[in-house]
Amino acid sequence: MKFVMQIGIGTENSAKLKALRRAAEDFYDDFDIEPFDVDTGIDQPVGVEEAREAAKIRAEEALETGEADLGVGIEGYIENIGGEYFLSNWIIVYDGVTCYEGGSGRSRLSKSMQERLPEEELGEVIVDEMGEDLREKK
Numbered sequence: 001m002k003f004v005m006q007i008g009i010g011t012e013n014s015a016k017l018k019a020l021r022r023a024a025e026d027f028y029d030d031f032d033i034e035p036f037d038v039d040t041g042i043d044q045p046v047g048v049e050e051a052r053e054a055a056k057i058r059a060e061e062a063l064e065t066g067e068a069d070l071g072v073g074i075e076g077y078i079e080n081i082g083g084e085y086f087l088s089n090w091i092i093v094y095d096g097v098t099c100y101e102g103g104s105g106r107s108r109l110s111k112s113m114q115e116r117l118p119e120e121e122l123g124e125v126i127v128d129e130m131g132e133d134l135r136e137k138k
Contacts, residue, residue: 004030007033008066010038011058020033036066040058045075046080048088051075054075054077055092062094074090078117
C-alpha cells in the first residue's frame with residue numbers, strides 16, 4: 001500500500017495553498033492537502049512574535065481538526081523598521097509533538113501601501129495594489 005502524506009493547513013487562502021503544494025512536491029511522492037478556515041484571533045500580525053503565534057494556532061488547529069499527519073500554518077505579517085513597513089512570512093509545520101518553523105526575508109512595501117498600514121488589513125492593501133485577489137478560497 002502506497003503512503004500518502006496527509007497535510008492540513010490552517011487557511012483556505014488559495015495563494016498559501018499553492019505555495020504549500022509547491023513545497024510538498026519537493027518532499028513527498030504522494031500527498032493530500034486539506035484546508036481549514038482557522039480564526040487566529042489576530043487580525044493583522046505586526047511583528048514576528050504575533051505572526052509566529054498566529055502560524056502556530058493555524059498549524060495546531062489544522063492538525064487537530066482533520067486527520068492529517070502534519071499541520072501547517074503560514075502567516076504574513078508587517079514589521080515597522082526605521083519608520084517603513086516591510087512584508088515577511090512565518091511558517092510552522094507541526095507533527096503533533098514538534099513545531100518546525102522558519103521565516104522569510106523581508107521586502108519593503110511601496111510608499112502607497114505603507115501609507116495605508118497598519119490601519120488596513122495587509123491582504124486588502126495587496127489586492128488593491130495588484131488589482132487581483134490571489135487569496136480566494138479554493
